[in-house]
Amino acid sequence: xxxxxxxxxxxxxxxxxxxxxxxxxxxxxxxxxxxxxxxxxxxxxxxxxxxxxxxxxxxxxxxxxxxxxxxxxxxxxxxxxxxxxxxxxxxxxxxxxxxxxxxxxxxxxxxxxxxxxxxxxxxxxxxxxxxxxxxxxxxxxxxxxxxxxxxxxxxxxxxxxxxxxxxxxxxxxxxxxxxxxxxxxxxxxxxxxxxxxxxxxxxxxxxxxxxxxxxxxxxxxxxxxxxxxxxxxxxxxxxxxxxxxxxxxxxxxxxxxxxxxxxxxxxxxxxxxxxxxxxxxxxxxxxxxxxxxxxxxxxxxxxxxxxxxxxxxx
Numbered sequence: 453x454x455x456x457x458x459x460x461x462x463x464x465x466x467x468x469x470x471x472x473x474x475x476x477x478x479x480x481x482x483x484x485x486x487x488x489x490x491x492x493x494x495x496x497x498x499x500x501x502x503x504x505x506x507x508x509x510x511x512x513x514x515x516x517x518x519x520x521x522x523x524x525x526x527x528x529x530x531x532x533x534x535x536x537x538x539x540x541x542x543x544x545x546x547x548x549x550x551x552x553x554x555x556x557x558x559x560x561x562x563x564x565x566x567x568x569x570x571x572x573x574x575x576x577x578x579x580x581x582x583x584x585x586x587x588x589x590x591x592x593x594x595x596x597x598x599x600x601x602x603x604x605x606x607x608x609x610x611x612x613x614x615x616x617x618x619x620x621x622x623x624x625x626x627x628x629x630x631x632x633x634x635x636x637x638x639x640x641x642x643x644x645x646x647x648x649x650x651x652x653x654x655x656x657x658x659x660x661x662x663x664x665x666x667x668x669x670x671x672x673x674x675x676x677x678x679x680x681x682x683x684x685x686x687x688x689x690x691x692x693x694x695x696x697x698x699x700x701x702x703x704x705x706x707x708x709x710x711x712x713x714x715x716x717x718x719x720x721x722x723x724x725x726x727x728x729x730x731x732x733x734x735x736x737x738x739x740x741x742x743x744x745x746x747x748x749x750x751x752x753x754x755x756x757x758x759x760x761x762x763x764x765x766x
Contacts, residue, residue, distance in 0.1 A: 461717040466759035468724045474691075474753035475524055475733040476746070480504070481512035486519050492746030493754075496522040498688075498733040499555065502548035509554035523555040524731045525632070525662075525688050532565050532612045542616060546623050553627030559687045560629050561662040564613040566638040567605040571598070574670040574703040575696075579643035586610050586649055591642075602639075609640050610650065617654070624658040632662025632687035636671070644672055644680035651685060660685050664735070666692035669713050670703035675722045682726065689723075689732040691753065706736075708744075709752050710763040720759045732756075 473495035480501040528548035552560045581588045590596045641647040668677045693712030697704040755762045
């Protein structure tokens with residue numbers, strides 16, 4: 453894939469049937485920061501601040517809406533790794549969902565669990581699992597004995613999340629906040645078909661995928677992951693890029709958007725096929741690209757949304 457293919461598209465905007473909106477990640481809502489983001493052309497923000505009161509969240513919503521921005525989502529991890537800590541995790545998650553509701557957000561990002569990565573290259577993953585129980589029997593071709601501990605941890609995590617996450621569905625439904633599950637950097641559900649089956653196993657309209665457009669390409673093309681999830685499963689998107697390099701740890705490195713291994717035009721076309729309408733949040737960009745202005749970041753978003761060269765004019 454060439455760099456121009458990575459950037460995606462030409463100069464003529466495509467006529468998509470879906471509409472995407474752009475957002476930035478923020479902590480606690482600060483009026484001056486919100487004013488700057490609104491001036492730059494963002495449509496909304498995603499907040500990492502969930503350890504606040506509902507009154508503070510409602511005031512934050514007022515500040516954002518006064519500037520024409522929406523707090524569309526919040527970020528909150530939930531491990532479910534230990535029976536000893538699960539009640540505490542669930543209490544924190546319930547409060548985070550309530551804060552999201554007070555923000556006026558329609559989603560919450562949840563990373564449900566974590567385990568250590570196996571000594572296996574990302575591109576070598578070839579997961580086999582029982583379609584009924586989702587229990588994994590192998591993660592790669594050949595001898596899986598060296599990965600027995602990882603497989604056990606994977607299956608333990610699946611059973612734990614399936615047991616405990618449903619206990620907050622009533623809170624999510626009451627608040628009108630969808631739970632978007634994100635994985636990969638927690639080293640779980642590292643296959644497109646397994647992730648899709650895991651999310652669908654909940655069979656609940658308040659659970660879906662918070663899909664990161666940069667996290668998955670080291671395992672398989674991003675479009676394959678998107679198509680495995682299918683229509684109606686993606687709650688929200690994160691927007692960043694990753695350069696696959698088999699000589700580096702983790703299979704590569706994060707790079708500025710447009711300089712990695714994602715084919716952005718193909719990704720945009722796939723999102724349109726899946727009829728995804730909604731927000732994409734820029735999580736971060738590596739190697740000096742934080743020096744880009746807010747307007748330059750928004751321009752990358754707009755190029756991506758239109759299906760043209762993602763670096764055009766940046």
